[in-house]
Amino acid sequence: MARRSLIGAVAAVLITACGAGDDVDPSEAAQTPIGRAITDDLLSTSPALTESEATCVSGRIVAGIGEAELESMGVSGESIARLGEATLSGDQIEAIVEAWSACIDIRAQAARSLSVEIGDDAAACLSDGIDLDLAKELLAASLGGTFDLSDSAVARVAVIAAGCGILIG
Numbered sequence: 001m002a003r004r005s006l007i008g009a010v011a012a013v014l015i016t017a018c019g020a021g022d023d024v025d026p027s028e029a030a031q032t033p034i035g036r037a038i039t040d041d042l043l044s045t046s047p048a049l050t051e052s053e054a055t056c057v058s059g060r061i062v063a064g065i066g067e068a069e070l071e072s073m074g075v076s077g078e079s080i081a082r083l084g085e086a087t088l089s090g091d092q093i094e095a096i097v098e099a100w101s102a103c104i105d106i107r108a109q110a111a112r113s114l115s116v117e118i119g120d121d122a123a124a125c126l127s128d129g130i131d132l133d134l135a136k137e138l139l140a141a142s143l144g145g146t147f148d149l150s151d152s153a154v155a156r157v158a159v160i161a162a163g164c165g166i167l168i169g
Contacts, residue, residue, distance in 0.1 A: 033077025
């Protein structure tokens, strides 16, 4: 698997995700039509997530970005498809990354998701080697539609993968 492919796969499984203000309760935001649509989408595209985790993530995304902003991006209670097509601002990316990391152990989620691709032991090894900051950096890069990661991040993933017996390059 090529270096970019491995990094892309790691970032993709971390996802598979500020303008609203602090006065929006994420648990209430999750119950809005947009929040429910995001929860449903997360459950259908990320089967390793529990309903509680998906609801937590969706509520924090809606609270962090705001319903009006999501609607302006083409996201509605009927469809969130446009969210994947949107160019996200730095604040929006940060809100989504924080939603994921506040609601689930993104490292453990990566291991659960990757185990299908590379086996349980290698996935657990890779997950153990990726610290939370690196996981957030990978997730943010994937949400921004770019893998313009620092050379340090790419090198860290490559070293971790090699240590786990995952061949890249």
